[in-house]
Amino acid sequence: MNFLWPGNLLLVLVVPALIAAYVWAQRRRQKYALRYASLSLVREALGKGPGRKRHIPPALFLAALFFMALGTARPETVVVVPVQEGTVILALDVSGSMLAEDLRPNRMEAAKDAAKAFVIRQGADVKLGVVAFSGDAQVVQSPTKDKDLVIAAINRLRPQRATAIGRGILASLDAIFEDSEETPPSVIALRRLSGDPTGPTPPPIAKGSDRTATIVLLSDGQNNQFPAPQQVIEDAASRGIRVYTVGVGSADGTVVRIQGRSVRTRLDEATLKQIAEQTDGQYYNASNEHDLRAVYENLSTQLVFRQQHTEVTAILTAIAALLSIVAGALSLLWFNRIP
Structure with a gap:
């Protein structure tokens, strides 16, 4: 795969930065939770938590950002298209x-x-x-x-x-x-x-x-x-x-x-x-x-059919849009909020 605007690939670095920020936020949340004298009291107050499900919408949203950032570099690949x-x-x-x-x-x-x-x-x-x-x-x-x-x-x-x-x-x-x-x-x-x-x-x-x-x-x-x-x-x-x-x-x-x-x-x-x-x-x-x-x-x-280099930005944009919609739908369904 080649890129028409390879300089825009630097935007992909935003994704690992956001992942690091999310991990830091989760650890900070756990740190504040430990300040309670008894964790049993916290569990009783909050009830059954969302568990690992809470990570799915943010993960899908970050994946959408990755594909959007990749699309800005205008990638092209060899595909069979009508000539x-x-x-x-x-x-x-x-x-x-x-x-x-x-x-x-x-x-x-x-x-x-x-x-x-x-x-x-x-x-x-x-x-x-x-x-x-x-x-x-x-x-x-x-x-x-x-x-x-x-x-x-x-x-x-x-x-x-x-x-x-x-x-x-x-x-x-x-x-x-x-x-x-x-x-x-x-x-x-x-x-x-x-x-x-x-x-x-x-x-x-x-x-x-x-x-x-x-x-x-x-x-x-x-x-x-x-x-x-x-x-x-x-x-x-x-x-x-x-x-x-x-x-x-x-x-x-x-x-x-x-x-x-x-x-x-x-x-x-x-x-x-x-x-x-x-x-x-x-x-x-x-x-x-x-x-x-x-x-x-x-x-x-x-x-009228042969292989040629074709830009696939639209495909990556469609994938990013789909992931964003799924992330938002799951977040609203499970937590009544947007990630």
């Missing part, structure tokens, strides 16, 4: 197979509806970005707190050819670090894959350790463009970025209807699971539009 800030990149597959009609009205529209519902549920301080990937990948909407811009970007998505999952990951990383003065992650990765190791490389950090940025990647097919996802997973993991992957369709392959034509598609579930595992994310599968909405609702819950 109202951060960056989430929605990376969406816009390949031609997303027109398949096994989800209503089709995979792309179902994915767009689920993504828009996800956007609406986010906090006002969460920055959201959109990346679309097919034969290539591009940032359709840079991270912004304006939800209307994000929803408009999702509405503009149209189906294209091919599936470039690896490029989708790199474009998402570029969007996350767009304000950084360092070389974009995609440039570093493509330079490395081309055999050119020159240029600065950021020092790696523990996977999943950056809790302020997340990628949610949705795909329904297999990567067929350079680079392969396995070649760029480390670029996300080494920056601490978690990638949650969502698979639409079947890993066994299925024949779907695309604009009146029968086309066989197969979900590369193994790759999506590998991406999630190596970045400390999680993989989800959606076989229908209801599953897809449920996946994004689950992601919404996971992405």
Whole structure:
């Protein structure tokens, strides 16, 4: 536990001083009682005394003072609270197979509806970005707190050819670090894959350790463009970025209807699971539009909770108030007075 105003901790010393004064007062009371010639006469005059009960209200009151004094130092501790800030990149597959009609009205529209519902549920301080990937990948909407811009970007998505999952990951990383003065992650990765190791490389950090940025990647097919996802997973993991992957369709392959034509598609579930595992994310599968909405609702819950330092002055104040009320109630009940 840390304290924002540690100097106020000196007020806690008032409590042991009051305890010492109370003990002194009790001993002084006993000293005067001994002046009577016969203690039996005192007992007969006073009747049965309160005994040890008389110490309970003062003890509770002193405990309340302790918590009040501690609260003035503004203590803070690490607790799990809802996070109202951060960056989430929605990376969406816009390949031609997303027109398949096994989800209503089709995979792309179902994915767009689920993504828009996800956007609406986010906090006002969460920055959201959109990346679309097919034969290539591009940032359709840079991270912004304006939800209307994000929803408009999702509405503009149209189906294209091919599936470039690896490029989708790199474009998402570029969007996350767009304000950084360092070389974009995609440039570093493509330079490395081309055999050119020159240029600065950021020092790696523990996977999943950056809790302020997340990628949610949705795909329904297999990567067929350079680079392969396995070649760029480390670029996300080494920056601490978690990638949650969502698979639409079947890993066994299925024949779907695309604009009146029968086309066989197969979900590369193994790759999506590998991406999630190596970045400390999680993989989800959606076989229908209801599953897809449920996946994004689950992601919404996971992405907005983390540990952070929070001031707990209000909690200590509440404890002090409760102890004071109990002390006063017991004193009135037993002795008809306030301690």
